[in-house]
Amino acid sequence: MKIIFAGTPEVALPSLRALLEGPHEVVHVVTRPDAPLGRKRVLTPSPVAALAEEAGVPTTRAARLGGETGETLAQIEADLGVVVAYGGLIREPLLSSPRHGWINLHFSRLPAWRGAAPVQHALINGDTEIGTDIFKLVAELDAGEIISIEVH
Incomplete structure (x- = not known):
């Protein structure tokens, strides 16, 4: 590929x-x-x-x-x-x-913390669970279909 x-x-x-x-x-x-x-x-x-x-x-x-x-x-x-x-x-x-x-590959669980600095936003807001999502890109920011989720 x-x-x-x-x-x-x-x-x-x-x-x-x-x-x-x-x-x-x-x-x-x-x-x-x-x-x-x-x-x-x-x-x-x-x-x-x-x-x-x-x-x-x-x-x-x-x-x-x-x-x-x-x-x-x-x-x-x-x-x-x-x-x-x-x-x-x-x-x-x-x-x-x-x-x-x-x-x-986005370094937070979507739809929370779309855009830049998602890990920092999660920490500042006291999230107890973070993760990474892989999603299909569309024209709207961080809004495509999620195809893989990993929770940390």
């Missing part, structure tokens, strides 16, 4: 590594643009960009996935898109371009 992966921070690395080491082919990686890091504000690639480039996987750095960037990425032949903490919305035409659509 040909996979396009979208992710940015270190928390996305185990998923990307598993895909790279598994039986499927990661054909492209999408991540956020390089960002200033440290006191000297050195422009630094995201952890996902660094791993993808080390593995020789073509990589696109984009803050937004609409417009021309989305159209270009939609031309990549992929069977499935996988998102883990990308930090932006997957929009059309990219949303419907992989043959089997996109799935997202």
Whole structure:
């Protein structure tokens, strides 16, 4: 299966590594643009960009996935898109371009704590149970059909 992966921070690395080491082919990686890091504000690639480039996987750095960037990425032949903490919305035409659509690994039990920082929101609000959900991506934020639940 040909996979396009979208992710940015270190928390996305185990998923990307598993895909790279598994039986499927990661054909492209999408991540956020390089960002200033440290006191000297050195422009630094995201952890996902660094791993993808080390593995020789073509990589696109984009803050937004609409417009021309989305159209270009939609031309990549992929069977499935996988998102883990990308930090932006997957929009059309990219949303419907992989043959089997996109799935997202979300670090909270949906529908609670949609959006960014779900673990932090759960802790701040005193949740006694947290979890991870994998769901089918749709245009609305964190609202697709849940296909896997793991409670912690």
